[in-house]
Amino acid sequence: MSTIEGTALDQRKFRDALGCFATGVAVVTTCTDGEPIGITINSFSSVSLDPPLVLWCLDKNSDTLDVFQKSETFTVNVLRDEHMEVSNRLAKPGDHSLEGIEMIGGVNGCPRLVQALAHFECEVDARHDAGDHIIFVGRVLHFDRAVEGEPLVYHRGSYRALSIDS
Numbered sequence: 001m002s003t004i005e006g007t008a009l010d011q012r013k014f015r016d017a018l019g020c021f022a023t024g025v026a027v028v029t030t031c032t033d034g035e036p037i038g039i040t041i042n043s044f045s046s047v048s049l050d051p052p053l054v055l056w057c058l059d060k061n062s063d064t065l066d067v068f069q070k071s072e073t074f075t076v077n078v079l080r081d082e083h084m085e086v087s088n089r090l091a092k093p094g095d096h097s098l099e100g101i102e103m104i105g106g107v108n109g110c111p112r113l114v115q116a117l118a119h120f121e122c123e124v125d126a127r128h129d130a131g132d133h134i135i136f137v138g139r140v141l142h143f144d145r146a147v148e149g150e151p152l153v154y155h156r157g158s159y160r161a162l163s164i165d166s
């Protein structure tokens with residue numbers, strides 16, 4: 001059991017509290033010698049502007065861990081509100097194949113989601129061991145964004161739409 005200074009930490013409550021932080025949703029893709037793969041994540045964050053660095057975290061229990069550990073590149077594809085099906089599909093254990101999802105090759109050799117709201121093509125800058133996750137820091141080699149479109153939002157364990165336009 002996890003503890004905070006000797007007090008038992010209720011993992012369910014911890015997850016519920018973390019879920020109050022609304023995030024976007026992204027698919028991280030990569031490719032080694034074999035099939036290209038993708039996984040749904042919401043742990044994406046910007047890190048540095050100069051040099052341009054971003055990060056995301058991968059559960060050590062993920063089926064995709066070996067592939068991401070071997071690969072020196074990955075691409076973060078920011079999902080649109082219409083990408084719920086893609087998000088759900090690539091959040092399922094066992095099948096991370098990108099078959100049937102419209103992709104093109106990026107400059108870093110990883111597949112890129114054609115309809116993504118934005119993408120960040122990276123080479124791995126660092127991997128940090130962090131509890132039950134690995135933090136992947138990527139140096140951005142190429143990026144782009146769509147001028148129009150709404151993001152897929154994740155909050156309290158559900159997908160949401162943006163409601164404030166200021």
Ligand SMILES: Cc1cc2nc3c(=O)[nH]c(=O)nc-3n(C[C@H](O)[C@H](O)[C@H](O)COP(=O)(O)O)c2cc1C
Nearest residue numbers: 040041042043057058059062063090091092093094
């Ligand atoms: C909205 C959303 C965000 C997620 N964020 C992450 C994440 O940041 N890191 C992670 O390792 N898993 C994340 N997951 C879970 C993975 O997508 C899921 O565990 C994985 O695809 C299951 O397959 P695997 O066991 O083969 O990894 C997220 C799932 C959803 C639906």
